Amino acid sequence: MSRRRGGRTGYLLLLPAVAWLVLFFVVPLYSLVATSLYDPTGSDFRGYEMDWAFGNYLDAVRDYARPLLRSLVYGAVATVLCLVLGYVLAYAIAFKAGRWKYLMLVLVVAPFFTSFLVRTLSWKLILADDGIVVRTLQAVHVLGPDGRLLATSVAVVAGLTYNFLPFMVLPLFASLDKIDHRLVEAASDLYASPVIGFWRVTWPLSLPGVVSGTLLTFIPAAGDYINADLLGSPGQRMVGGVIQSLFTDANDYPAAASLSVVLMALIVVMVLVYVRRAGTEDLL
């Protein structure tokens, strides 16, 4: 029984969307790479010359190694934190929520329909030097008497974690929800304690969600810079902010583009290594 229709209708239906994506996603990437190879001595005013200036990439890495590395590290740390928090939440919703399952899921997502800039501003308030969080931490000596959270990497990573939590929770939930509870019961029947049951049954079966979630979290998080801008100091500057200012402030297009390409290449490499290690899961 063939369910899929053949013929040309499929192409026609798909054409507008694919055309849009090709024109405004694929082609721009080509433009980006081209721009990154422009002669860096050109300018917006005088125009740029294509110079196959692969040296731009080396310059980008040399000049901005710290923000690059920082972005990857912050992104990774935030992803791990998201995984821990997100897994707990997704697990609670999938296995322990009963009738409230879909309501809780909806509540996870609801705050993220509010402008994230406004919410990040709130974090700025919550983590302020004279705010309750800092004062509490000082009282229990986690922070020194002059200690602060804002303008430190802690605040930035905390902001990143907060912002990208739904990107982790939703794929995790989708994966966990598919697990048949009876499998865990079967494990328990076969002498597994709850912890072992989780480790041997639930965790492996949730791995597709873990892989999706970590990718959907890490990739955008590494490229984000709003949290660093609002919650950090120049010492926490992430590479996204550098790219942004190279474009709009310095108008140095080849440098901005080459830094962008370097970032993209690094992310792609890390993702490929990760996916290969995790096994090829069907993320689509």
Add this chain to the structure above:
Amino acid sequence: MSQAVERPTTTGPTRSDEAADGYDGLRLRSVTRTFGAFTAVDDLDLDVPRGSFFALLGPSGCGKTTTLRMVAGLETPTSGTITLAGQDITHAKPYRRPVNTVFQNYALFPHLDVFENVAFGLRRRRRPDVRRRVEEMLELVELGPQARKRPHQLSGGQQQRVALARALINEPEVLLLDEPLGALDLKLRRSMQVEIKRIQTEVGLTFIHVTHDQEEAMTMADTVAVMDAGLVRQLGAPAELYENPRSTFVANFLGQSNLVEGTVTRRGPDTLTVDMHGTAVTVPTARAHTDGARGWVGVRPEKVLIGEAGSALDAPGGTVPGGIVTDVSFVGVSTQYLVRMPWGQELQVFAQNTGRQQMFGRGDAVELSWRPEYAFLLDHAQDAGAGAQRGDEG
């Protein structure tokens, strides 16, 4: 309450009195359906008389559902023709055929209530009087109070009746039922079998029922076609198929059979004599379905009489001695024995627990006998295991 059968007016091709071949039922000729290298239906010929309850019976994958879908128009034959009341409908779209289907999973529209589900076909054909007709139909299937409920609020049995009502209300030339009772539990299934049969008798439409449950087919249908691997193996009334199977497949698929190797020693005008491992048994010529020198002697377990070794059994035509009981199952209505014969084969015997008979235990020495008019002879080239089902199917 009976419903008069009206000639439905359809949006399809108009009928003329000089029909192409004049047969007023459903006729399939040389219908074949292939999917790449796989042949689902192989050169099928079938005549379904108008107004009959017809069953297509066979194991999964035999092509019965594909055949049904070709009649409905949901599939197109690779070759062959399908005519209904003389009109060629082979390539007609499903919405232009006077044929309706009750689907296996009911396929009730979840976003419509029961009333609108049942009214769907009428509305598409712009029939007048929708409200009255739907209410009458809901009465017929006893779902009047549920008219405004959504499908997910109904039980499986109720959903099944909605599916039936939705198809039936359009008074199709042929109503197709695709294993509609599969999802119901046993008791409900039995009562629905009776129900559907009753409705068919009342409305007088042609029903074609596809199932793998041989008991269901035999209970409900006037005529049964047993299908295997895309072919019809045998067609006839249930009793005829059961009592006189023409192939090992049918013998095993309908009920159970004992099939014993034998060599034909004499062919007479009325009877054959077959040497069955040293015992001579008689088979009526009308029930011998092979011309070869060897064959499978078949007899149903309930026709086999079992008695203590050496006792005279009430069955002329030969006693088969030398059996040892290897298994006894008390099934309430009957006791089922497995008896190992001297040539190594285990035969099945179903003895009804009339209370007058002796019960045997394991290890007892027994002899078997049966009346020759119950035996049949099948082609030795066929697989003696064909059609046998594992466990409880259905």
Add this chain to the structure above:
Amino acid sequence: MRGGVRGAGPVAWVRRHLVLLLGVLVLVYTFVPIAVVVAMSFNTPPSRNVYGFGSFTLDNWLHPCAAEGMCAAVGRSVQISLLATVLATLLGTLAAFALVRHDFAGRSGANLLVFVPMASPEIVMGSSLLALFVATGFGGRLGFWTIVVAHVMFCLSFVVVTVRARLAGMDDTLEQAAADLYATPAQTFRRVTLPLVAPGILGAALLSFSLSFDDFIVTNLNAGTTVTFPMYVYGVAQRSVPMQVNVLGTVMFAVSIVIVVGGELANRRRRAVV
């Protein structure tokens, strides 16, 4: 489970429900900034350059557009997002139908193409779009339309994925049943397919709107002199933040809660078993 009597008392209760409690805690954590936003909307800061609690006031709610440029930015954002949503939903729904219902060469390639933008860093997407616009001579004409183009681009993937999931989960025998019951293909689509896919399309549209409205990074690079709401907030965050920003934040939150919880309740009512 090892045998043994379960303890009574509060400690044992906590241990049994530990995971659920932790989950709820995480959930509460996600709402903390919202609470602050709501609180701040009723707040007058102690002094102009301090972003902190001062005194309670209803002023912000009474004069929501008192902040200069904010309402204009909000209006801009709404226009852009509405347009982008309509386009993305339309194109994405058509594409979802193609990917689920039709078979053609390059289907898996198309699936990949649709997925990749969802997993790309915004800075790279924004940079490359800017590079394209500059290279094709639109560098001086960045603004409303370039933003719309960008938004449709990244919303498409989300629409396709959402509608595709809904469509793939639909029982395809329903459409066969409709054809069996005399519905032409057009009637089948209108009476069976569309009503059943509609919730997915609606959800995709809502998702698309909120992604578009809330976008900063891609927008900022391709906006020229146009100011959207997120850009506005980013701008004032460097200087002094008017509290009306929190009023808008609260309104957005309230609207989304109403839509989302309302939808869930409607679902529950429909699914109620008698």
